[in-house]
Amino acid sequence: MMPRVTRRAGASLLLAGLFGPALAQPGTPDIALRLDERQVRSAGIDLARVEPESGPSEIALPGQVVVPPNQLRVVAAPATGLIEAIFVAPDERVRAGQAVVRLRSTELVEAQRLFLQAATAADLAKEKLRRDEQLFRERVIAERRLIITRAETRAAEAALDERTQMLSLLGMGDGEVEALRRHRRIQQGLVVSAPMGGVVIGRAATPGERVAQAAPLLTVADLRTLWINIQVPIARAPALENNARVMVPALGAEGFVLRVGRTADAATQSVLATAEMNVGAEALRPGQAVTVTLQVRAAGQPQWRVPAGSVVRHRERSWVFLRTREGFLARPVQVVNETAQFVSIRGDLSPDAQVATRGMLALLAELAEADQS
Incomplete structure (x- = not known):
């Protein structure tokens, strides 16, 4: 002893x-x-x-590959309806404006009917205003009647603009709205397009499913630049600094520390450091677990x-x-x-x-x- x-x-x-x-x-x-x-x-x-x-010293820590939030787009159902077809599969690359989903919607049909009704009312109001202006110039009607007609015309135009915006929210483009007004043929469904180019990394719906308005259908991601969320023990967090070099030696990817978290996880007593990988990101996959090496200041x-x-x-x-x-x-x-x-x-x-x-x-x-x- x-x-x-x-x-x-x-x-x-x-x-x-x-x-x-x-x-x-x-x-x-x-x-x-x-x-x-x-x-x-x-x-x-x-x-x-x-x-x-x-x-310079380096430390090796575990991390997980994620897509930066500003590089994610969720394709949602513009209207309540039935999914007739989905034209893309998970992990498929798409371009901006490409058709990805076809949706049949009674809500869209009703919105088009109300739009045509508002368009007709606006046309009638304009014609009435033109006639009353002519009659006023000829001193047939009083100015008060012309003022009322002008107010009615502005109200009809506002109602038409409201219905136009509603069709836009339901996924109809300007060209489709103009064609509807000209030909007065109501569509039973619409085609949803990809909002940006990228890769389909998730599919939340299937053909034949009935979905509500704003329900997520697909997720498209731009994978040219990726992030890695790194779990850093709280004891080592002060040694890290922004812009410090980060590498994934096994995959040849490189980047830099974007930020070091200011809050700690109560269960693991670690902080989250985010690294942006701008070299060799094509070798990484969202959701992948990796081991990264980070430089620490002397x-x-x-x-x-x-x-x-x-x-x-x-x-x-x-x-x-x-x-x-x-x-x-x-x-x-x-x-x-x-x-x-x-x-x-x-x-x-x-x-x-x-x-x-x-x-x-x-x-x-x-x-x-x-x-x-």
Whole structure:
């Protein structure tokens, strides 16, 4: 059993914590653990020298490919009706204005009837106004009657404009409305067109289905540029910055950090960083899970590499155990990146420093006991 250790403030403190409260915090002191050689050997403690690292650091994190919201268009039913046919399939590429759905609608029929009624009323009002203006010039009628006729004409034109706008909302184009007014032939259905060019990434309806007005039918997406939503542990979020380079090495895609979220997920304690992939986006698929590498800022602190397992967690901080003449010195550090073999850290270390790599449970137990004393 190792003897009780004493706690003392270390000579060096970390600068402002790069990774927030989950890692080293300003004012966190070192903790001295007094162990002789016999106790070190009995605990099976091995040592390794720290290695300096230079250049920009990277971290690997999971992410999911999504379509930017401004590149999505939902094709909705312009009117209540029956879907007669859908002309495109999922993952099919479409162009702007291409016919995608044919819809039969009694609501559209009624809207056309009301439009023709309003058009007839407007034509009659115009003819009446023309006649009354002629009669007024000939001094046959009073000015009051002309004023009333003008007001009736404006009301008829407003009603016609309202019915025209209603047909437009129901999916009829200007040419179709003009043809309806000229030929007075009512259509039983209409064709819905793609609002933009892209790829059909979702289909929410099937032929033969009856849908309500504004019900979604298809989703079209422009996939030339994609986003990746990256789950970043809250401890590492302060190390990220906008415009930092982002890569998907397995697929050759590259981009940059668009923004780093300001809110954390309560369940996972992570923040959402969004990266825009503008190079090699054709290799990505919406909904795909990927592993991305992100550059993190250096913050002017020296960076070191130690073997995996050299860093332990205690009281929501990361620590390494430095070998000293009296035993070990537990020092808080900032974890930058972790792999299966190495851990990149930042802290007040030196090139000749040695850290413990084995026997960590014994050292961690002594650290926990010393931190409570």
